[in-house]
Amino acid sequence: MNQIKTYINQYQFHPIVWVLLLGTVMVRLASFMTLPFLAIYLSKTHDLHPVLIGVTVGISPLMGTIGGFVGGHLSDRYGRKPIMLIALFCLSLVFFGFSIASSPLLYVLLNALNGLCNSFFEPTSQALIADLTDKKNRMKAYSLRYTAINIGAAIGPLLGAYFASVSANSTFVITGSMYLIYAIALFFLLNMLVENKKVDSKNVISFLDAFNIVKRDKALRFLILGVILINIGYAQLESSLPQHLENSIINGVFIYSVLLSINAVFVVFFQIPISHFAEKFSPMKVMMVGAILLCAGLVGFSFVNGWVSAILSIVLLTIGEILIFPSNSLLIDQLADENMRGAYFGAGQFRKIGHFFGPIMGGALLSQYGGQWMFIIISFLSLGSILFFVLGNKVYLKQVVTSLKSL
Template identity: 65%
Template sequence: MKKMKNYIGQFHPIVWVLLIGTVLTRGSAFMTLPFLSIYLSRNMDLSPIIIGLTVGMSPLMGTVGGFIGGHLSDRFGRKPIMLTALFTLAFVYYGFTIANGQGWFILLNAINGLCSSFFEPTSQALMADLTDKKKRMKVYSLRYTAINIGASVGPLLGAYLANSSAKLSFAITGSTYLLYGIVLYILMKKLVISKDETNKKVVSLIDAFSIIKLDKALRYLIIGSILINIGYVQMDSNLPQVLEGTLENGVAVFSVLLTINAVMVVFLQLPISHLAGRFSLLQAMAAGSVFTAAGLIGFSFINGWVIAILAMILLTIGEILIFPSNSMMMDELAPEHMRGTYFGAGQFRKIGNFLGPIMGGYLLSHFQGQIMFWVIAILSLGSIIFFIAGNRMYLSNRVNRTEKTV
């Protein structure tokens, strides 16, 4: 009992609310958004292009919105940005239940992407604000575990509701966001968040853009992350097509692989992150790049269950090593008064989520699955070059700052 108390006590109560809220909201979102295209095709007379545009609006808006939302949280405080985003997201999902035209779905999903991208970097920045620097890596690992718990449970409920009452799933998700916002509002009102209340130095959005432009270390980190995302997104975009064309039971194999991925992240995130803590962030991220590339190459040799599972295990280890380390590296780079802006800038890595399916699809259609995975694996390995360059630039900047203060 005492150990549990000490474990809970190591983090601010709001950090725990954010982690629990992440499980619930991500689970709810994964219960609805993956099935949005199915809902639209069944209930609306829309072409595949319009459905693709509707679904794609969310990540498209999220790519740019993260930077703006993160900056606004630095300028006006975490609280108003987070609460506004949560209550607007509740409105969006309630809106899905009554929307009856393609324009409404496009607009609502665009707002969904924008608000989600406002909330994500701001919540990460708030977690960092409220957590001792030595414990932040653990917080980022817990957050990533929370995301994957939601991702592993949500689709199962979504698959059931998609066949019974899709509108109910939208209403449940809207209610989850609404409840999350109310609880967070009450807690933030009761508990003093000193670091958030005393924002030291404020910069304009134009200044923020110029600072990001001048920070080469950040730029290298984002480019490296884009390359990793190009590789990782193949799991959702082109791997299912390859499996369906290669194996007789490709769909069944793919569903099992997704389950293995989610379960591994939930149970191995903390142990692997603890082990990676013995090494530098650069070493952890470089190792993650190697595992990701190895997983992709493994997919190119799939001829049955065994190789498919081994490849997914390698890819998942890479995922576990890279994504929390990436958040920690972003935290290291960010000046105190621009933490939200930097976490927001990290959302530009989602460019890889946009480019990956297109590049992989082109290679798959003009060559074959094996060539596609090899080329994408080499691109993923290329991230190491940018991670090393970014790390060197960061260390150089830190030495220069130290010399100036001395």
């Protein structure tokens, strides 16, 4: 605990950065109260067909791949404040809508809006953190943000299970209320503490120009492709793993629930020390090591036969994600021009393609070849991310050398 206090006191962040970190805990806790149970809720309460449930759940990350770039670009052009606040108020309405929805089409529409609004808010908030934080402290800020996400992930499902036993609709109302409170608080604090900076009119670029610039950035493109492969593997944690454990070991469902808690708690307690050590190395090297560990965890799940092997596998996977995801944010920040930071973080949302296709690929392989071969195939596919990370690093280093020569 003293180490955490020393770490926090050593690096003074802008007050709004702390507000965003605390707000991340609050809204992620709220969303984890509801979204992990959405499929079960739709199945039991509305008796929807499994395919329709899959479409309803999968539409959110799919919309996120589209909306992230648009929201990031708009935040560059019109400022961070309006994009973030509009997204938060809309998310509040989305969850209130879930509480009164009755038709399958409405659930699909609401979860699509959920994915779209989140993809507007997430890259914009990351860009604002970068705007307000010195370069030397940005990795620490991204690491704390990732820790905040996992605090919500550790507590949210437990609260969700409790409130769902009382009233399923109440969880949606509580989540909507927490988003509304966060939006109102952020509205006043942003107006008091942060100037809404927009790109100078001389430097304003169109959406097409922004898309073409990112399209030409090979380093960013390689980074996104690598993280998509990582997310294909990581998505199995919530899709194929519970099915595999249920079919392969005794008390598989109970073991799975414990593994999720271990994953979240491990991130909360070890994110800071691991990230502090990782800062001694280049972000791309850190991501390569993370990819190896994450894939080792996936391979471990293919041979799981009880508690020991299951816990060892989730620990390896968790260390891998701790190394990969904050480093990914830092690399996007390093690649981005000052007036295009939002667009770059928005383009980073294309990683959610892996979250969309991962469960589909895992499910197909699971039904065709069984859990053991599914995890082996997916792990080797995810390991291919290292090739893209190496290529992206080479391109990035060339860009740095070229820019230094031009000075």
